[in-house]
Amino acid sequence: MPGTYTHKFDTPAYKGEVTINTGLFIGGKWVDPVEGGTIDVVNPATGKVITAVSVGTKQDVDLAVDAAKKAYKTTWGLHCPGAQRGRLLNKLADLLEQHLDEFAALEALDVGKVFVKARVSDIGGTIATLRYYAGWADKVQGKTIETRETKFAYTRHEPYGVVGQIVPWNFPMAMMGWKIGPALATGNTIVLKPSEITPLTALKLSELIIEAGFPPGVVNIVNGYGHTVGQAITEHPLIEKVAFTGSTLVGRKVLKASAESNLKVVTLELGGKSPTVIFDDAALDQTVNWAAFGIFFNMGQACTAGSRIFVQEGIYDAFLEKFTVVAKGLTQKTGDPFSPDTEHGPQVSQIQFDRVMGYIDEGKNGGAKVHLGGERHGNEGFFIQPTIFTDCNLDMKITHEEIFGPVATIIKFKTEEEVIEMANNTTYGLACNVFTQNISRGIRVAHALEAGSAWVNNAQVPEVGVPFGGYKQSGIGRELGEYALDTYTQVKAVHINIGPN
Numbered sequence: 001m002p003g004t005y006t007h008k009f010d011t012p013a014y015k016g017e018v019t020i021n022t023g024l025f026i027g028g029k030w031v032d033p034v035e036g037g038t039i040d041v042v043n044p045a046t047g048k049v050i051t052a053v054s055v056g057t058k059q060d061v062d063l064a065v066d067a068a069k070k071a072y073k074t075t076w077g078l079h080c081p082g083a084q085r086g087r088l089l090n091k092l093a094d095l096l097e098q099h100l101d102e103f104a105a106l107e108a109l110d111v112g113k114v115f116v117k118a119r120v121s122d123i124g125g126t127i128a129t130l131r132y133y134a135g136w137a138d139k140v141q142g143k144t145i146e147t148r149e150t151k152f153a154y155t156r157h158e159p160y161g162v163v164g165q166i167v168p169w170n171f172p173m174a175m176m177g178w179k180i181g182p183a184l185a186t187g188n189t190i191v192l193k194p195s196e197i198t199p200l201t202a203l204k205l206s207e208l209i210i211e212a213g214f215p216p217g218v219v220n221i222v223n224g225y226g227h228t229v230g231q232a233i234t235e236h237p238l239i240e241k242v243a244f245t246g247s248t249l250v251g252r253k254v255l256k257a258s259a260e261s262n263l264k265v266v267t268l269e270l271g272g273k274s275p276t277v278i279f280d281d282a283a284l285d286q287t288v289n290w291a292a293f294g295i296f297f298n299m300g301q302a303c304t305a306g307s308r309i310f311v312q313e314g315i316y317d318a319f320l321e322k323f324t325v326v327a328k329g330l331t332q333k334t335g336d337p338f339s340p341d342t343e344h345g346p347q348v349s350q351i352q353f354d355r356v357m358g359y360i361d362e363g364k365n366g367g368a369k370v371h372l373g374g375e376r377h378g379n380e381g382f383f384i385q386p387t388i389f390t391d392c393n394l395d396m397k398i399t400h401e402e403i404f405g406p407v408a409t410i411i412k413f414k415t416e417e418e419v420i421e422m423a424n425n426t427t428y429g430l431a432c433n434v435f436t437q438n439i440s441r442g443i444r445v446a447h448a449l450e451a452g453s454a455w456v457n458n459a460q461v462p463e464v465g466v467p468f469g470g471y472k473q474s475g476i477g478r479e480l481g482e483y484a485l486d487t488y489t490q491v492k493a494v495h496i497n498i499g500p501n
């Protein structure tokens with residue numbers, strides 16, 4: 001019998017008890033993994049173990065796929081009207097809203113997110129995503145197509161069947177919402193793997209999935225490692241589509257596994273090295289605040305992080321002075337994610353801490369100047385000071401590899417043509433941010449930059465109705481908005497002969 005774990009929160013921001021089932025969630029029940037493995041879940045603010053939860057293997061993925069296939073063929077897919085799917089998604093959103101603080105507390109505990117920010121952004125955002133896709137559930141439709149008098153032709157947008165979803169650790173709930181919302185609205189059943197290092201909110205959500213009334217097997221959650229559970233999902237012959245968010249390195253493996261198994265459809269949301277381009281005529285205070293949010297939000301652990309900040313020479317000194325003040329303010333407010341005074345928490349894990357500190361050392365040794373930060377914060381947990389590098393050039397590792405930490409690299413430029421070339425000089429193409437009061441230039445540069453999302457005079461805040469995804473090696477396909485529905489449906493063309501022959 002799988003166990004439960006109860007965490008008692010007695011913090012300034014949240015007091016209460018939250019209980020989670022620590023097993024795998026397959027066929028509407030919590031079960032032990034076939035091979036019985038567990039993984040420790042670590043609190044990144046202290047480095048201490050919170051609890052251990054189950055990890056599955058390929059055999060558990062097989063069981064989850066069987067449960068998902070059965071649900072697809074009996075209670076979900078084309079057997080459940082869109083309006084009913086929408087009702088259940090809305091119910092799930094309502095339940096999540098009722099438990100908002102519990103979910104925000106788990107996300108703060110497990111990921112190190114600042115509780116008040118997780119409440120609004122991660123959990124509030126997930127509720128909005130579920131409601132948005134609930135609204136689409138009965139509006140997914142094909143069209144009739146005129147061909148000839150003797151034929152009636154039309155299209156249907158049909159679900160794939162069982163889809164696999166692999167979620168990262170930087171936004172565990174939000175990325176789950178981006179994935180399960182459109183998949184369920186369009187009638188697919190799901191085998192989802194949370195990140196093995198941040199599984200708590202996914203496990204808690206499984207309770208609400210039951211309470212909302214989803215039939216057993218519609219959503220299955222198999223916690224586990226990437227090279228076992230993740231790989232089994234990507235190779236499974238009965239999974240028709242996989243949605244993956246994570247590193248470009250693993251994204252390639254997902255594509256390869258598809259090619260070598262059943263050619264499942266793959267959508268990838270991968271890394272980035274997004275430029276923030278600041279022109280002389282930018283509104284200084286607004287720009288400084290957005291540029292700081294662009295790189296330091298979620299401790300820099302965002303694929304859209306504006307980690308390369310290009311500043312035109314006329315505004316460079318004024319920008320750097322004010323940007324430094326904002327970053328210092330964050331340094332002073334670094335600490336316990338549950339304190340109401342905290343604005344900056346820890347990196348998610350020891351591995352990510354070491355990776356980011358490695359890049360900081362690389363920057364120091366590679367000729368860039370540490371203008372601010374560059375050190376660990378405190379002596380427990382995985383905290384890193386907000387860091388600013390100046391004197392950077394595009395040959396440095398820190399200006400072209402994804403750091404995924406609170407590390408800004410600042411580069412001076414002279415002309416619009418020059419900065420477009422520099423900003424596009426990357427294998428990534430996820431996002432870009434442009435700051436100018438000249439709206440023509442803002443639009444012109446947003447169009448010239450090679451990125452799937454362009455923000456002008458703001459940065460990296462997605463909208464549930466607006467598509468999100470990458471150019472170049474930042475991804476394939478789009479999440480969010482109406483566009484995501486296309487990635488969870490396949491088009492059937494029906495030709496009906498209405499002629500005499």
Ligand SMILES: NC(=O)C1=CN([C@@H]2O[C@H](COP(=O)(O)OP(=O)(O)OC[C@H]3O[C@@H](n4cnc5c(N)ncnc54)[C@H](O)[C@@H]3O)[C@@H](O)[C@H]2O)C=CC1
Nearest residue numbers: 167168194195225226230231246247250270271303402404
């Ligand atoms: N685009 C994004 O939002 C994210 C980007 N990253 C980038 O990746 C870097 C490394 O972080 P990691 O945690 O190592 O990322 P990762 O790509 O290994 O992890 C993301 C997810 O993929 C799974 N995974 C790992 N190997 C797999 C495989 N062979 N088959 C299927 N699934 C697999 C993991 O278990 C996790 O659920 C970060 O420093 C950052 O640069 C990491 C997380 C999210």
Ligand code: BAL
Nearest residue numbers: 170245301302303304
């Ligand atoms: N992975 C989508 C959200 C982000 O990392 O910015």
